[in-house]
Amino acid sequence: MSSPSGTGKSTLLKKLFAEFPDKFGFSVSINGKDYHFTTVDDFKKLIDEKAFIEWAQFSGNYYGTTIKAVEDVATVGRTCILDIDMQGVKSVKNTNLNARFLFLAPPSVEILRQRLEGRGTETQESVEKRIAAATAEIEYSKTGAHDKIIVNDDLDKAYAELKEFILQ
């Protein structure tokens, strides 16, 4: 699942997890639990072995999602939902994971801006950064890279469409 920041992905996923607490999983948990720690050397080895769907380095620490972590979610009978951006979508497309791609789109860039500002979590600078990234994400979604595009205008309607796509 990918969407520009501020579109409403967390809002919708929260509803989904509340309604279906045992059906889904993430490759890493949101709250910092369930992380798998390893040494930097081992992490670099995994990069060389192309074990990661995506990885990044922030302030000297490495973070990443391995293909195996996603497969592990499936082996316990859950569906793994990945919260990824367009780079992540491209990376997943390069794996053998049997993935389906969903893009959650804002009704317009103007409304996205209102949501980001309304959430009260962003500085003016970070709003501009997110809007610039959103424009690229929206352009990418027009290339047919996703199996489904849901426009999050009305929350209940978007949630119904999300359930229909994800449970099929």
Ligand SMILES: Nc1ncnc2c1ncn2[C@@H]1O[C@H](COP(=O)(O)OP(=O)(O)OP(=O)(O)O)[C@@H](O)[C@H]1O
């Ligand atoms: N359909 C909707 N109509 C109006 N407001 C909405 C709708 N969906 C979500 N919002 C509001 O928009 C704001 C952004 O939503 P949310 O935090 O879920 O976005 P997000 O896509 O998860 O962003 P991020 O990727 O930055 O975490 C929130 O204040 C949320 O309440």
